[in-house]
Amino acid sequence: MRVLSAWGRCKRVLARNDEAAWGMALIAPSVVFFLVFILVPVALSFWLGFHRWNPLRPMNEAQWIGLGNFIELATDRDFLRTAWNTFVFVVASVTLMVVGSVLTALSLNAGIRASAIYRGLFYSPVVTSLVATAVIWLWIFDPQWGFINNVLRELGIPEPGWTASRDWAMPTVIITFVWREVGYFTVIYLAALQGIPEDLKEAAKIDGASPLQVFRHITIPLLMPATLFVLVLGILRATQNSFAVIYVMTSGGPVNSTNVLVVYLFQYAFEFFRMGFASAVSLFIFVLIFGLSLIQFRLIGRRTELL
């Protein structure tokens, strides 16, 4: 009855066509979603981070352990290894992605015929899912029958064990990830390049600047904002999207050599069922990503001008 009358009142207000009423009505569904799937989960994560809880038991049996999870985290050798691996994965893949995408975007922007076809092709891995990408490259890197080792065998070069080797597993997942991501950043760089005013370059040429000088003193400086933007976005994507590639290709192995934070979190939560500890890991990731996103967001303001 109460709900019914509330609905009736709501309808009357909207029928009056009150701007504020419409505004609130239109954001209402997303507010509900925000409460149930963002605010409550984040609060619950903080709560769980300070508790020990077995998910098979009711939640009120969870035990308050203060900073226990975080202390365990800071002293866990696997966690430190995982944090280091995340760092290596992110730094290596972002570097390769930036270099690869800058070079590709510059080549595509050099006024070549068929550049649209190349661009369409370079972007296609982005549309291929991370899982499919990981499976394809797992097959290419297969130590016994994979394409790469078949070629190396023909050439008489010693064959690495790739995902089966502790030394090579990390490069393997990085290559796979970079292969998929380069096209994404190429498109962003391409947009930035096309945003550089043509008359600026013309003016420099009329003043007698060589193409190399134009590149050095106009193109590179004007690409710096885009590069900053791409770096932060790249770090964000590499931190989070590493999950599918690493989970499918190595599950973090062999012997934790490719384990990263997002996989570590998944294992503790859904394989070892240590929800409290896993929540502490998730809070660590949260702080990391939230901070980076804030930087990213500050850059968006400037981005409108550079793209």
Place this chain on the structure above:
Amino acid sequence: MAGSVQTAQKPGAVTTLRSNRLTWTRRATRLVLYIYLTAGALLVLIPYVWMVSASLKAPAEIFQAGVNFLPTSFYTANYEVLFGDYQIVRWLVNSFVVGGIVLLTNMTFTVMAGYAFARLRFKGRDFMFFVYVGAMMVPIQVRLIPSFIIVKNLGWLDSYQGIASIQLVEFFGIFLIRQFMLNFPRELEDAARIDGCSWFRVMWQIILPNSKPALAALAIFTFTASWNNFLWPLVVINRPDWMTIQVGLSSMKGEIIPWGVLMAGTFVSAFPLAVLYILLQRLFVQGIVTTGIKG
């Protein structure tokens, strides 16, 4: 570019020599560019070719030394095994249904909110938008465990609503739509308002038809994000018949099965989005430039 060569040619013989050298360096650059781009194109293409070719190879051909790039015979048994022994069609349908739900809710709720934030004045609007921007930066990882607990308590494990739940509203999408709709001049809706149009009609008949690029970007973004999503479905799905295509594919990889069948599965899993991409290439690439804010 062409203009600079012409200006160099005008004043006589000396500069002609210079322009000759210029064309030479330009030719060399052009050659290097083509070599680079073609090498890149091969690097992109070879994995796909290798995938399709393996899916058409008999086991004897797969487990064979040496590089045999293309299959010698057209071996279709891998696909027969794939469609016979695995629920791949069901997985594809599941992914389409979940993607459809996510598309539908985002094209309504997300767009509605974006419109309200851009065009309407109401109490608490700026505060709520500030909160939503914060929500946009919350990574999935921190939502994962609690959302799992919530969905489990709702009895939504192994269900479409459970898989779709995490993406029903994209806060980044609200941001995207708002930014786009801010660009219209106020006069656009004022005329309609004077004529007695309701706010809903203003949105429906004036703002939305003018926002097609943003709506297309949002549609493509949400559908591909849902289609490619892996972590969340992996958490909320236990039974094989509820698997999305990504989870199904990764479960196939978990078993010891012939590479040929796995590659056939990978090809089939990538096929729908590949077709969509080929048809809507321009929208995909433009979408990136507009949505390139999201990780």
